[in-house]
Amino acid sequence: MSAFEAALPHSLHLPLPLNAAQLRKTDPAVVAEVDRLLDDHTDAEIVDILNARGLRPGVAERFSLRILYILRRTYGLEDRFTRLRRQGLLTLEEVSQLLGADPSTVKIWASAGHVASHIYNDKGQRLFERPTTLQLACQWCGDPIPARPGLRRGRKWCSPNCCTAAYKSRKRAARRIAQRQGAA
Numbered sequence: 001m002s003a004f005e006a007a008l009p010h011s012l013h014l015p016l017p018l019n020a021a022q023l024r025k026t027d028p029a030v031v032a033e034v035d036r037l038l039d040d041h042t043d044a045e046i047v048d049i050l051n052a053r054g055l056r057p058g059v060a061e062r063f064s065l066r067i068l069y070i071l072r073r074t075y076g077l078e079d080r081f082t083r084l085r086r087q088g089l090l091t092l093e094e095v096s097q098l099l100g101a102d103p104s105t106v107k108i109w110a111s112a113g114h115v116a117s118h119i120y121n122d123k124g125q126r127l128f129e130r131p132t133t134l135q136l137a138c139q140w141c142g143d144p145i146p147a148r149p150g151l152r153r154g155r156k157w158c159s160p161n162c163c164t165a166a167y168k169s170r171k172r173a174a175r176r177i178a179q180r181q182g183a184a
Contacts, residue, residue: 024058026071034068035077042080043068044122065122081120081127089118089127099131140166 033055037046043065050063057067072079078086095115096103110117110126117126138158 026058027055030055030057031071031075031077034071035075038072038077038080039083042119042122079120084118084120084127089129091127092125095128095131138162140169 030050034046034050037049041049047063047065047068050057055063057063057071060067071077090098092103092106096106099106099115101109106115106128107126109115110128115131116129118129119125120127140162141158
């Protein structure tokens with residue numbers, strides 16, 4: 001080696017720096033975690049979970065709902081509503097039609113836990129599992145009792161006619177009992 005070659009500085013080989021798009025890209029592990037969390041949580045819950053774990057979205061300091069929306073759209077992740085519908089859950093209109101009940105009644109039943117449901121967004125909107133028992137039966141004729149929000153709970157008859165018939169039947173039975181007691 002000549003004195004000239006020995007005097008040259010040594011070359012340092014470094015990888016090329018990342019471009020701006022690569023710097024802003026979210027870690028694939030974080031994207032996979034978001035995909036997993038979408039099965040069981042709403043967007044706001046996911047943002048809280050990711051921030052609590054200290055995960056970061058690209059160059060931002062914290063996750064926000066907007067960042068999560070953009071992340072879902074960029075990576076083609078289905079939202080919670082689509083995932084639950086794919087599992088066979090029903091919308092409010094579908095389950096209310098199936099039950100013969102007003103949508104407001106179905107909401108009350110869901111919040112009371114009488115109808116199984118899953119919240120799919122941050123507004124508290126729900127998708128419903130297919131109910132196993134559809135309706136109560138009329139105690140007079142056996143027909144299903146339609147549920148309407150204005151009607152009182154514990155309704156036993158499907159129509160005013162059945163209610164009247166049941167009332168008259170009870171009245172006749174009471175008269176017969178009174179006649180027997182009077183004859184005895």
